[in-house]
Amino acid sequence: MEHLINTSVQNIKISGIRQFFNMVAHYEDVISFTIGQPDFPTPLHVKEAAKKAIDDNVTSYTHNAGFIELREAAASFVHSRYNLHYRAEDEVLVTVGASQAIDIAFRTILSAGDEVILPAPVYPGYEPVISLCGAQPVHIDTTETDFKLTAELLKKHITPNTKAIILPYPSNPTGVTLSLEELQDIATLLEKHDIFVISDEIYSELTFYGNHVSIASIPSMREKTIVINGVSKSHSMTGWRIGFLFAPAQITKHMIKVLQYSVSCASSVSQKGALAALTEGKDDALPMKREYKKRMEYAYERLVKMGFTVTKPSGAFYIFPSIKPFHHDSHEFALNLVKEAGVALTPGTAFSDYGQGYVRLSYACSMEQLKEGLDRMERYLK
Template structure:
């Protein structure tokens, strides 16, 4: 009876990141730099808060939008760190990870045939959610603009069907981000247009050069912008599955309906852990960021010394070097690297067809692992 399965579901694919990760797991002695999983432990005080919550039987449903204390802490956190202003009672929703936040946002604002502009190469989690909502992803080639989705590029792709623009910065897979000037240019373009912006800021705490800027802080854009954030990357809490969704009340009240019927609420225990992360443990991300910056500098310098063309990332924990000069597809290059050198990187075409000719390297690994992996990579290149 498979012919009865929803065609939209049948036509989407498992993430190329996971597909390649699972494929290389069959090989022995492979150093995998594929997954964006922080190698730090969740802060001790966060774990303690969760254990205490279990012992105190805080295991029931919460408010659909999340416990008010967490929404208040989240509102304060983004106000202090990014100058974003959101009412915790009406403009903040606690979700099951950033992925669910993106999903309910897309299902709230998109209709059949709507178009969504997003940069390419880009994290592969957006396109399936756009298509499941009946909308059409419009990938914009950013390989000639340092992987930045500029106002000029956006303007070239706007049509009467454009409903949303996705700004995923700092970026997965490239690590680049947008400056305040670049965001202001986009705001100027959109000020008289009925187009939403989804600003995915999950890596906002991991910006090395300057500070994170959000388009939501530009007055003309606040009522058009949905901000996605969370504690997965900033506090090494990927498995706790807590995302944060910020939007004007007139949007949030509708997203909350989708969220309610989708999951009821996020895990009560994880919410209490996230509350601890955004209050007592709010500065834990600073120590992680400092270590990631050291790793970024080391890996970037090694790749440049090997002759790679690569954009120096401003945030997150990825580099996206070009492998075009090796005259192999991204998949073939990555597979030969696994087989011959015991190093796994993600083929660039996992991040849309515009990622072909690149590979993604995650430096969310220990310095020892990165050093050995880069030594193997260098030996592989010298041998070939």
């Protein structure tokens, strides 16, 4: 019966990140820098709030958009942090993680034949959903602009079929982000175009230098922008599966229909945990961010000394060195590193063809693991 499966689904590949992680899982004594899983525990007040929710029998359906108090807390949080203005009652949706937020946003706005522009190398979770919608992903090579999507690059790729642009900053896999000036240049270009911007800001609280800036805070862009965020990375709550969609009411009134018919609502218990995260735990990300920055500085200096070409990250918990001084193929280099040095990195090709010649290292691990892994890499390269 497999031949009857939707051909779009048949053509989708499992994430290259997971493919490589699974491939090397049977090797012994391997230090893995492959998965973007925070190594900090979920904050205690979040766990206590969830326990209380269970004890209080808060275990039934919620509003499709989520508890109003959580939407109010989310709106307040992004207002105080990023100067974003959204009404809790009709411009904020609670989703099952940022992944479902991505899915809902695309399924709401995309039709067959549309084009979506992505800066590459890029997180692999966008392209399959775009394809399932019958739309076409259009990758822009950012390897010559420090992995930043610029207005100049963007201008060359906009066509009459362009429906949306992805701004995934701070970036997975590169860790780079865009400044206010760079975002304003993009906003100026887009003023005369009816094009959606999907701004994936899941790593916004992990910005190392200055404050995160959202393109939706630029007045001319608010009506065109769908902001995606959540508590997975900021509060080490990946398994709780709580994300957020922020958009003007004329967009959310359609997105909530897609949400309703896909999951009804996010987990009530997880929502109560997220409420504690955004109220009692507003600053939970700060100590994590300080530690990630320390690890980033250490990894950056070590990799440069080893001879890698590296663009210094400004957020998230990834670094994306070029292996071109050592090897031409990302997958071969990463596999050899596992076999001969006991270190697992993600091949750059997991993040589109434009990642060839790079590898991703996640420093969401202890400093001891990071040091040992980099020591092994240095011995291997020598």
